Amino acid sequence: MTTQRTSGRRKQAMAAAFVVAGLLTTAACGGGGSDDGGSKSGAAGFDAANNKVAQASLAKKGGTLRFGAAQDADSWDTTRGYYGFMWNFSRYYSRQLVTNKPAPGKEGATLTPDLATGLAKVTDDGKTYTYTLRDGITWEDGKPITSKDLKYGIERIWAQDVLSGGPTYLKDVLDPKGEYKGPYKDTTADHLGLKAIDTPDDKTIVFHLPKANSDFEEMLALTSASPVRQDMDTKSKYGLKPFSSGPYKFQSYNPGKDLTLVRNTNWKQASDPVRKAYPDKITVKFFSNANELDQRLINGDLDLDINQTGMSPQGRQIALKQHKANLDNPTSGYIRYAVFPQSVKPFDNIHCRLAVIYGADHVSLQTARGGPLAGGEIGTNMLPPSVAGGEGQKYDPYQLAGANKNGNAAKAKEELKACGQPNGFKTTIAVRNNKPVEVATAQSLQASLKKVGINVDIDQYDGSQTTGIIGSPSNVQKKGYGIIIMGWGPDFPSVQGFGLPLWDSKYIQQSGNNNYALINDKTIDGLFDSYVNTLDDAGKTKIATEINHKVMEGGYYLPFVFEKFINWRSDNLANVYTTDGYSGMYDFVNLGLKNSK
Missing domain, CATH: 3.10.105.10 (Dipeptide-binding Protein; Domain 3)
Structure with missing residues (x-):
């Protein structure tokens, strides 16, 4: 994956002296102070969330989790997104058969069941993978998520002429000769003609690999293996408002400006062993300049940076001197x-x-x-x-x-x-x-x-x-x-x-x-x-x-x-940890707030 996956900020020229002055003026407003040991009422301490969980017990239900960003996603379409922060964030509104375990460090890079009841039943010398879906899994309109929705979502990867940009591992492994042409050119009645995937009933999905691949289940944990329902597929426009299978759904999205997710009231906690869904609302504000973003973080106006590529030099300098307890330094x-x-x-x-x-x-x-x-x-x-x-x-x-x-x-x-x-x-x-x-x-x-x-x-x-x-x-x-x-x-x-x-x-x-x-x-x-x-x-x-x-x-x-890199977390964030599953980023999926008002 190129650096595009956790793409660097668009560092546009700006009057740096003015920005640094602004950071100095507001430095006392939002951070945890220079004490890098942390406190319950303030930030957890320097590196407190680096490969370990910080302040998990302080997370409360409710409130608005506020992300900032100096760059929008390449796409919020689960088939097309390739930026690392998109894969991380998309777990709020999309689910897969299996996903990264919600845990810090190396444990976060191991797989755990999500829509499936368990990890794959692997047979035929590693060439057949069988999954059974959980009970109670639903779309945002309350209709059940079926094995056919998963197959269709994966088939969309073949539509590279319409949905280019995302990873194609599943296409390369399941159809190495390129015989399937994708669901939009599929002439079968149900547009589910990919022979490598069987759906014998609504709760069973079977993958037949022409040749074994020991990382196949890792590929099924990628966002590109999310279900998509045919009647809600808007093709190239799907990234503007994906249809949710997770605990949150799109309320509004203005590309390059802002994004708001609200609770999906048809999501059931009993059907989801991965997501805690602490906040009531999740917002993302996009900025044209990384230095302005860092200033807003230090002010306390935002909780964290969605891009997770580290603070800009100006912001980093102030944060290390005056707000070290708000920082983590992951690999x-x-x-x-x-x-x-x-x-x-x-x-x-x-x-x-x-x-x-x-x-x-x-x-x-x-x-x-x-x-x-x-x-x-x-x-x-x-x-x-x-x-x-x-x-x-x-x-x-x-x-x-x-x-x-x-x-x-x-x-x-x-x-x-x-x-x-x-x-x-x-x-x-x-x-x-x-x-x-x-x-x-x-x-x-x-x-x-x-x-x-x-x-x-x-x-x-x-x-x-x-x-x-x-x-x-x-x-x-x-x-x-x-x-x-x-x-x-x-x-x-x-x-x-x-x-x-x-x-x-x-x-x-x-x-x-x-x-x-x-x-x-x-x-x-x-x-x-x-x-x-x-x-x-x-x-x-x-x-x-x-x-x-x-x-x-x-x-x-x-x-x-x-x-x-040096990343910022606000005083109000709880249940924070970095994960190898998303290349040292904070794992977004179970972030909570100490004060939910």
Whole structure:
């Protein structure tokens, strides 16, 4: 998943001095004070909700939960949404057969039954998954949710000509040959012609996989596997007012301005083991500037940021000094990195790639990302610590966080000599122009590489056109992009949910490519094939670690950081915790308020 999933804020230019002055003026109004130990009446304390639950017993029924945002969702349609905060927020109005467990840290990345009575009954050597639906599950108009509604909701993924944008894992696994054309082109009487899914009765749904995939149930936990009722499907307009299967429903939505959810009175707590539904109302206010959003958070006008990508530098500075008890500092699940396309010389030679890895100043790169608190730990490999098989800084094959953290010029020059470029070479870094922190990272890399004879130009391309610019291998080669700066996080917490689009040769595409390095390694491909056929967790974890090691041994990537960020929670929030299920975000689904008036 690209950084789009937990998409960064649109940091528009503004009079920064005015904003900081505003933050200073209002700093005493809404925060928990400088005491980072917390209190029952105020904020819980610094990092009190980081991988643990803060003030659960203080949550009360009622009140209005107030989100702010500097960016709207890509879509609120459960089929089309791909931003991480959308997946998190959508649990208020959509349900799936299974979902992430409402629990902090790693436990939040495990699956629990939702619409289904239990996890799947898996038969036929991992190729058949059977579920039974719960009693009492209803739509917002009180009609029962049926297995056919689930099948139809999943079938919508095939309608990419109308509903593009969301994840397509289920389409790729259930119909690898692309034989089904989607419900809008389905000529069967009920438009439920996808042969891979059976609905023998309204409470039973059976999935038939042509080939086993050990992460299939993780894919069913994605928002794209939500039910949609045919008579309420407005196709491309569905995201303006989705029809609710959860405890809240859309009251109003003005794109880019505001969104309001109210209680779905036909939702029954007895039918839902996941959601507590504490607030009476949930509002989202969209701002055009991230600094204004942070000011409103500190004022106490809002409870939290829906985007969950960290406070802006100005707001973060004030918050850390005066309201530390309101802050958490989670690891996001993202890795920020540079990648070397092998189609651009001299990066077809591993020693030239290693010269960049050794020539980089990794502390400087970390500082450019925001430092240890707001940027993260120095990245040493390409598998997030939150993913099974990830080893964090324990696996540091190039000593990026150790002996070589400030770069190793002598080693870089050895590698340059080995790759036939003893006097260095020239290349271009491609970086998105709408990501200031990425531009700063490129400048840091440029400065350190110059010291070892590698001279780089920086090309700031239109960040909204990523797919056709760096996602086009022919364009990358034409432009001479030897280094691409990017970031990636897991769609679901496994090596398949993170690394398959990046490292498997089958995912090299002529447009929309994410295997920027053009890795075509039979060993890596074979490990992925083994992974999807391995059903035991220990075996999957072992293979995931092996894949990461093979990727790092190839020198295809320079990891910058295992990303961290600073997020705000108001004094009034209760039952707050970060979860690996949503890449270190607060789990929205069971947030409550201490004072519901």
